[in-house]
Amino acid sequence: MSTTAQRFDALLFLSFGGPDGPEDVMPFLENVTRGRGVPPERLEAVAQHYLHFGGVSPINRLNLEMIDSLRSALAHRVRDLPVYFGNRNWHPMVSDTLAQMYREGHRRILVFPTSAWAGYSGCRQYHEDIARAVAALAEAEPTSVGDPVLLRKLPQYWDEPAFVAAGADAVRRAQASLPNGSSVPRLVFTAHSVPLSADRAAGPAADGGGLYSKQVHAAAAAVAAAAGFEQFDQVWQSRSGPPQVPWLEPDICDHLESIATQGVRQVIVAPVGFVSDHLEVIWDLDNEAAETAARLGMDFVRADTVGTDHAFVEMIVDLIDRYVDGDGDLSAMGCGDNGQTCRPDCCIPARPQSRPRR
Numbered sequence: 028m029s030t031t032a033q034r035f036d037a038l039l040f041l042s043f044g045g046p047d048g049p050e051d052v053m054p055f056l057e058n059v060t061r062g063r064g065v066p067p068e069r070l071e072a073v074a075q076h077y078l079h080f081g082g083v084s085p086i087n088r089l090n091l092e093m094i095d096s097l098r099s100a101l102a103h104r105v106r107d108l109p110v111y112f113g114n115r116n117w118h119p120m121v122s123d124t125l126a127q128m129y130r131e132g133h134r135r136i137l138v139f140p141t142s143a144w145a146g147y148s149g150c151r152q153y154h155e156d157i158a159r160a161v162a163a164l165a166e167a168e169p170t171s172v173g174d175p176v177l178l179r180k181l182p183q184y185w186d187e188p189a190f191v192a193a194g195a196d197a198v199r200r201a202q203a204s205l206p207n208g209s210s211v212p213r214l215v216f217t218a219h220s221v222p223l224s225a226d227r228a229a230g231p232a233a234d235g236g237g238l239y240s241k242q243v244h245a246a247a248a249a250v251a252a253a254a255g256f257e258q259f260d261q262v263w264q265s266r267s268g269p270p271q272v273p274w275l276e277p278d279i280c281d282h283l284e285s286i287a288t289q290g291v292r293q294v295i296v297a298p299v300g301f302v303s304d305h306l307e308v309i310w311d312l313d314n315e316a317a318e319t320a321a322r323l324g325m326d327f328v329r330a331d332t333v334g335t336d337h338a339f340v341e342m343i344v345d346l347i348d349r350y351v352d353g354d355g356d357l358s359a360m361g362c363g364d365n366g367q368t369c370r371p372d373c374c375i376p377a378r379p380q381s382r383p384r385r
């Protein structure tokens with residue numbers, strides 16, 4: 028690792044990945060869950076959600092659109108930084124993208140992850156896949172042993188002002204689209220649930236862990252305040268895993284039931300935990316939660332995700348600007364080189380004994 032500041036010469040846009048057709052669905056789900064104890068019934072159910080949309084997740088198209096906007100924003104600021112696309116769980120796989128970047132001469136690579144968060148699923152798994160790709164490069168491109176690459180993951184950005192501002196704009200647009208009601212609509216934020224044990228393992232043990240849920244809550248509070256709401260609820264979605272294992276609760280649909288009994292008639296659901304309209308967003312919210320709200324007689328509107336907002340793309344460029352010359356803050360939460368995991372106060376492994384996935 029070099030100690031003198033040196034410029035980065037490319038950006039790897041690193042995302043989760045999703046299937047592009049029905050035949051991709053099962054192999055994709057196997058990549059996501061390999062060795063992780065997700066019950067087969069849950070996988071079957073999730074496969075059906077994908078198949079409901081022809082086996083195509085919107086995530087890849089949305090990422091490509093975000094990359095297009097990012098390239099224009101970089102060009103606009105006269106930043107000469109080629110952007111490459113790689114995923115953790117589906118093609119283009121990060122290891123293939125890295126091999127291509129290497130062949131095209133890139134040795135110092137910044138990594139932008141499409142997760143804003145700390146924790147095992149939100150941060151550490153991204154590091155693990157970076158490390159795996161770097162290890163695979165030694166086989167794909169043997170010269171990389173003597174002429175190595177440096178991949179530096181950018182820090183978590185859940186508290187960036189532009190992330191909050193884009194979220195607040197989305198909430199305001201959603202609110203404006205509700206029919207006129209007699210009372211203030213209830214603002215409900217959702218993020219991906221994780222096992223309680225994983226959440227407890229995130230962040231300094233002295234603070235009791237829970238860094239993922241704390242960040243989500245803090246981001247939601249900031250978005251709510253910026254959108255002019257005095258109150259909000261924080262709930263979770265897309266739980267999986269065996270039912271006897273506790274996950275973050277309440278679930279969005281259970282929560283809609285309970286606020287209906289409190290007389291709430293209008294709800295704005297804001298998926299603060301997701302950067303773009305993933306399958307989880309369009310299935311669990313636009314389908315399941317919307318249907319639940321309809322059954323309960325509530326007006327329901329789902330706020331947009333921030334990924335298509337110009338302000339969010341500008342935020343990515345700002346992050347890049349802070350790091351591109353090689354003197355960005357390496358101790359910032361989420362930052363790490365070549366998948367060297369974050370500091371222990373970010374994302375200690377939830378399951379230290381889990382087997383490597385491939």
Ligand SMILES: CC1=C(CCC(=O)O)c2cc3nc(cc4[nH]c(cc5[nH]c(cc1n2)c(C)c5CCC(=O)O)c(CCC(=O)O)c4C)C(CCC(=O)O)=C3C
Pocket residue numbers: 043044045046056059060063065069070073084085086141142143144148149219220221222265266267268300301302304305306307
């Ligand atoms: C915190 C978090 C984020 C946010 C951070 C980030 O954005 O990275 C996230 C994002 C996403 N999760 C996604 C998809 C899936 N997640 C699953 C499973 C799981 N997610 C978990 C957590 C998270 N997930 C966990 C603890 C599991 C249990 C199994 C395991 O520990 O791995 C499964 C397996 C089936 C199931 O169990 O549901 C699928 C298919 C997609 C792509 C959707 C598309 O295709 O559009 C995206 C963006």
Ligand SMILES: [Fe+2]
Pocket residue numbers: 219
């Ligand atoms: Fe997930």
